[in-house]
Amino acid sequence: MSTLTINLVRLPLLSRFKTSFGTETQRCGLILRLRGDGIAAYSECVASSNPYYSYEDNDTALHIIRDHLGKVARGLPSPGEFLERASTVKGHNMAKAAVEMLLWDFHSKRKMKPLHRMLGESKGHADVGISLGIDRTGLMVKRVGEALKRGYKRIKVKIEKGKEYDIVRAVRASFPEIPLSADANACYSVRDVHLLRRLDRFNLLYLEQPLDHDDLIYHARLRKEISTPICLDESISSVDKALKAFEVGAADVVNIKPGRIGGLTNSLEVIRIVRKNKGHVWIGGMLETGIGRSFNIALASHRLVDYAGDTSPNEKYFERDIVKNPFVMDSGIIRPNTGPGIGSEIDERFLEKMTIRSWAA
Ligand SMILES: [Mg+2]
Structure with a gap:
């Protein structure tokens, strides 16, 4: 039995970041958490709150993950198997990447090996x-x-x-x-x-x-x-x-x-x-x-x-x-982290504090 949760978080940036397509003052993004077999895996979707960089944004990614990819991920396939099954969804590579990387973290942790x-x-x-x-x-x-x-x-x-x-x-x-x-x-x-x-x-x-x-x-x-x-x-x-x-x-x-x-x-x-x-x-x-x-x-x-x-x-x-x-x-x-998977120690309390909304997928 595995669970997948999606948190929409908002983190202020230290300084504005200006590019030719706009200026960012905060990072609003989706953080994914997959729990199963005693393992907690994490990943992040790189979509942002608007479609200026790409056609994908947080709303489209949330929809694709909740309504299409989440149930595939909960079966805990390997990243390669996941991509195979997710190929029925056209495009939406940011949403797919978030789930695919979640599975890399999950399976690296299961094998007790650092991701790199x-x-x-x-x-x-x-x-x-x-x-x-x-x-x-x-x-x-x-x-x-x-x-x-x-x-x-x-x-x-x-x-x-x-x-x-x-x-x-x-x-x-x-x-x-x-x-x-x-x-x-x-x-x-x-x-x-x-x-x-x-x-x-x-x-x-x-x-x-x-x-x-x-x-x-x-x-x-x-x-x-x-x-x-x-x-x-x-x-x-x-x-x-x-x-x-x-x-x-x-x-x-x-x-x-x-x-x-x-x-x-x-x-x-x-x-x-x-x-x-x-x-x-x-x-x-x-x-x-x-x-x-x-x-x-x-x-x-x-x-x-x-x-x-x-x-x-x-x-x-x-x-x-x-x-x-x-x-x-x-x-x-x-140097990449040396612990199993991504090796990141998640600050769960701060994650909750920065969460605007969360969903089960
Ligand atoms: Mg560039």
């Missing part, structure tokens, strides 16, 4: 970069300096149309040698090639998701017209999209967000596809609490993940986390 060891060959650590939201140019340069002092191995700046050149130029002028990238969050069109070509002189590690969130074809065209390597993020929403991205030559680098592409099984498959095509791969994050982050860190520790990811420690985002053992970065690396 369950995922294949582990380096035992994740290399960590930082993603800096859009800010005034002078402040951006200051924040880059602070991040470097803290040991981050790669700096990424968010850019927006019309400001890209000034932002990147200012950072590069102050820090000529650092591994630097820029993330556009899909705010350009193919007609903006002239703007993006101007960034070629700054020797960026990559330009992330310049064009539409769903596009591959125009990225392939752009890739021939600029020398900066292209990293796809939003466009890689499934294993199939990753295969097609390399088929048409749309990417040099891929940012995998497990919570967006159906979970860890699919993420491992995308890692294999990228490396087989001689691309580079790193693991991103989506303002997750310590629960969601623990899955990302475990995956980012995989031997085949070769670039530093956006998996900063949580004190960057939240005053207080819903885990009692948040990750700590040391010299630009974070």
Whole structure:
């Protein structure tokens, strides 16, 4: 007999996070808890309260999990079996990922193994970069300096149309040698090639998701017209999209967000596809609490993940986390938890306090 509960939680962010599609001041998300066989497993859905980043949001994810995926999960299938059975539901990869990862935690705990060891060959650590939201140019340069002092191995700046050149130029002028990238969050069109070509002189590690969130074809065209390597993020929403991205030559680098592409099984498959095509791969994050982050860190520790990811420690985002053992970065690396499963100690009282509503699925 197993039970699945879904909590909608609201956590205030320490500082606003601005990207080209909006500004976030709090994280509202779904936390899942599966109890069975004396084990309590947890996961987090990366959907947010609005459909600006993706068509999925907390309401659609709640509906899909409660009405379609919950009963499958309560049968405690392996993550792979779950994905098979969940394939009757089209899309909704954020909802599927939340349940799939819940099952990874459950089965790792059942085997008494840490999650990162369950995922294949582990380096035992994740290399960590930082993603800096859009800010005034002078402040951006200051924040880059602070991040470097803290040991981050790669700096990424968010850019927006019309400001890209000034932002990147200012950072590069102050820090000529650092591994630097820029993330556009899909705010350009193919007609903006002239703007993006101007960034070629700054020797960026990559330009992330310049064009539409769903596009591959125009990225392939752009890739021939600029020398900066292209990293796809939003466009890689499934294993199939990753295969097609390399088929048409749309990417040099891929940012995998497990919570967006159906979970860890699919993420491992995308890692294999990228490396087989001689691309580079790193693991991103989506303002997750310590629960969601623990899955990302475990995956980012995989031997085949070769670039530093956006998996900063949580004190960057939240005053207080819903885990009692948040990750700590040391010299630009974070080590995955060593306990069974995700190894996170859940602060149940704080979780309850931050819960707006909960449901049984
Ligand atoms: Mg991105």
